[in-house]
Amino acid sequence: MNPSEAPRPIPLTILSGFLGAGKTTLLNHLLKSDHGLRIAVLVNDFGAINIDAQLIVGVPTSEQITLANGCVCCSIRGDLLRAALQLIERPDPPDYIVIEPSGVSDPVSVAQTFQLPELRQRIRLDAIVAVVDAEQFEQLEGANAYLAYEQLTVADLIVINKVDLVTPERVAALKRKWLYPTARVIETSFGRVPVDLLLDTGRFDPSRLLARPAHAVHVHAAGAHDHDHVHDHSLMFSAYSWQSAAPLSLKALRKALKRLPNTLYRAKGLLYLADDPTRRGVLQVAGTRLSLTLGEPWGETPPCTQIVGIGAPDSFDAAALDALWESCRADKQPVSLAEQILGGALTWLRGKP
Numbered sequence: 329m330n331p332s333e334a335p336r337p338i339p340l341t342i343l344s345g346f347l348g349a350g351k352t353t354l355l356n357h358l359l360k361s362d363h364g365l366r367i368a369v370l371v372n373d374f375g376a377i378n379i380d381a382q383l384i385v386g387v388p389t390s391e392q393i394t395l396a397n398g399c400v401c402c403s404i405r406g407d408l409l410r411a412a413l414q415l416i417e418r419p420d421p422p423d424y425i426v427i428e429p430s431g432v433s434d435p436v437s438v439a440q441t442f443q444l445p446e447l448r449q450r451i452r453l454d455a456i457v458a459v460v461d462a463e464q465f466e467q468l469e470g471a472n473a474y475l476a477y478e479q480l481t482v483a484d485l486i487v488i489n490k491v492d493l494v495t496p497e498r499v500a501a502l503k504r505k506w507l508y509p510t511a512r513v514i515e516t517s518f519g520r521v522p523v524d525l526l527l528d529t530g531r532f533d534p535s536r537l538l539a540r541p542a543h544a545v546h547v548h549a550a551g552a553h554d555h556d557h558v559h560d561h562s563l564m565f566s567a568y569s570w571q572s573a574a575p576l577s578l579k580a581l582r583k584a585l586k587r588l589p590n591t592l593y594r595a596k597g598l599l600y601l602a603d604d605p606t607r608r609g610v611l612q613v614a615g616t617r618l619s620l621t622l623g624e625p626w627g628e629t630p631p632c633t634q635i636v637g638i639g640a641p642d643s644f645d646a647a648a649l650d651a652l653w654e655s656c657r658a659d660k661q662p663v664s665l666a667e668q669i670l671g672g673a674l675t676w677l678r679g680k681p
Contacts, residue, residue: 337452345459346476347431347594348614354519368422458483464615484531492517575602580656591643597635602658
């Protein structure tokens with residue numbers, strides 16, 4: 329092919345942000361918007377189950393690629409390279425690519441992947457977007473706060489999300505703390521950002537990647553093997569996952585959620601509820617905020633519960649969490665006195681000659 333006939337590089341946006349900031353909500357808003365583009369989505373979630381990939385709507389399976397989970401500092405780069413090459417070498421490559429890395433990923437590591445010779449001429453990094461939870465961001469401490477601020481230092485666009493949960497004074501205080509004049513800052517709720525501010529903006533500045541090296545962030549997934557790599561152990565998290573094919577009791581779940589350890593920074597899941605077995609229950613836990621809602625119908629997907637969580641290293645008992653969720657199974661709930669009496673009465677009536 330003549331160089332002048334080479335295809336236009338496919339633009340790409342990295343959608344970063346700390347745990348629970350609202351990245352998937354923003355991504356779903358983007359995908360539902362009227363932009364006329366075929367967008368491929370690459371998702372990297374923490375833990376052994378990729379919940380975020382299942383929460384994304386409006387993207388055919390062929391246009392969505394789930395990346396490796398667990399150790400985001402090691403394995404994601406190779407998977408990103410393979411996934412990106414797989415997309416651009418298709419007969420019908422997408423018009424745009426959006427990457428949603430895990431909330432504990434360093435966007436620099438992701439961005440540097442697309443500076444590799446194999447991709448540099450085929451994919452154009454358009455912008456790094458960082459989503460911020462307006463209510464929870466100031467409550468981050470230690471390694472969590474460090475990582476969340478580091479994600480902002482390379483952002484071309486900072487989206488302060490969930491402003492409906494705080495006062496304008498709180499938002500103004502957040503903005504005063506940031507000294508990144510090259511980044512545009514947008515305030516919103518429910519991830520509602522105009523498409524023109526997210527796609528094909530051309531705001532990415534490669535010089536910022538050179539100014540800050542990528543930091544290794546290690547996620548130790550329960551049951552996963554350790555890698556023989558050097559990690560920055562000042563930034564470590566423990567990941568957790570649980571799944572079951574048995575339906576759960578909503579009443580028991582509400583009680584169990586009050587007993588979650590405070591050291592579990594983030595949890596999310598798809599729930600098979602006995603109270604409404606045809607629709608997916610969606611669990612979201614971010615800091616002190618918790619929600620349990622009904623989502624899309626299960627359709628042809630066999631219903632099951634899948635829950636993932638992430639928190640401080642060695643700060644929660646995985647076996648105790650397993651037992652907590654097991655106690656929510658609908659078949660393990662005590663039968664009320666009224667049900668016992670009714671059951672007895674029905675048995676007696678059937679036995680009457």
